[in-house]
Amino acid sequence: MGTMSYAEGDVRTIEAEGNPARFARGWHCLGLADRFKDGKPHQIKVFGSELVVFADTKGELNVLDAYCRHMGGNLAHGTVKGDSIACPFHDWRWGGNGKCTDIPYARRVPPLARTRSWSTLERNGQLFVWHDPQGNPPPAHVTIPDIEGHGSPEWTPWQWNSVLVEGSHCRELVDNVVDMAHFFYVHFNTPRSFKNVFEGHIASQSMSFTPRKDKRTLDFGDDSVTQSDASYFGPAYMIDEFHADIGADEPLEAVLINCHYPVTSNSFVLQYGIIVKKMAGMSDEQAAALAKGFGDGTIATFEQDIVIWKNKTKIDNPLLCEEDGPVYQLRRWYEQFYVDVEDVSEDMIRRFEFEIDTSRAAAIWEKEMEDNLAAER
Incomplete structure (x- = not known):
């Protein structure tokens, strides 16, 4: 008994292109905000790169590119000093806005000493980071809504x-x-x-x-x-x-x-x-x-x-x-x-x-x- 054959076009074929090379524009939740507020730097692998998250003296969370613009040290292996994150390699200090705030052994900070700072949002007890391949800031209407029950004694914690x-x-x-x-x-x-x-x-x-x-x-x-x-x-x-x-x-x-x-x-x-x-x-x-x-x-x-x-x-x-x-x-x-x-x-x-x-x-x-x-x- 012979096998059945099909004419070209009779059989549905699967079409699939490769995954997008870019990452989605929008707010992305990195987790519960409190986990980042322990006075230590935290490394996050996201958007095909490495970021570092740290809290300043006011408890506000900051997100920077993880690698120091001086000699490439990993800031996530460094130390939070005041409102800055200090690189473990040469102690260059970086503020939450991406500017180098201090180089202890240098007379002055180079005027172009700046790294990438990411827009952040704390809402519902969670930390969000904004991603846009074009580098545009987040529009006001594209935001994360408040969850009414969060923080209320009538509701459980997360x-x-x-x-x-x-x-x-x-x-x-x-x-x-x-x-x-x-x-x-x-x-x-x-x-x-x-x-x-x-x-x-x-x-x-x-x-x-x-x-x-x-x-x-x-x-x-x-x-x-x-x-x-x-x-x-x-x-x-x-x-x-x-x-x-x-x-x-x-x-x-x-x-x-x-x-x-x-x-x-x-x-x-x-x-x-x-x-x-x-x-x-x-x-x-x-x-x-x-x-x-x-x-x-x-x-x-x-x-x-x-x-x-x-x-x-x-x-x-x-x-x-x-x-x-x-x-x-x-x-x-x-x-x-x-x-x-x-x-x-x-x-x-x-x-x-x-x-x-x-x-x-x-x-x-x-x-x-x-x-x-x-x-x-």
């Missing part, structure tokens, strides 16, 4: 985790914004509604879901319904607000941060944090345990994603059905951060809305779950 993801570009993570079906097959949840809105520098996902009956990461009961409203503010920072009906007098409220920064064109650091609102009658210890449970569940969720990313191939021309959502539109929105600001086109930033009818998928999945449970009995 449960924070990070992981280096190698062999993948950041776009793999951002694609999740529109990927309704993977929440069932990868994350053990059944979407009941799913909508996307893209406008300007913000991409949003609104979803309600219930846990799968046969498998689940967090168990709030078979009848629990969770509402998730998530938005990327720029290319790398998502705020996700959860409201979970768990059968109590009030819903469980939590905020998840999903953020990342690129290390190279083919690797990134994924970070995620959780705060939870304390429910009536809940002690600080109980709230912290609940937040930890959320955090552990989030770790498991992202580990599920990472396995997929590490074993899939890059694809620029995905073959889609209607229920796959606006993948191409999301990628067009995302492209705005990889071109010069003068080349940002209207179709990258104009408002776009798309809502998926999840009723058929949910019915199919309910039947699959019932069959799985029946097979286990």
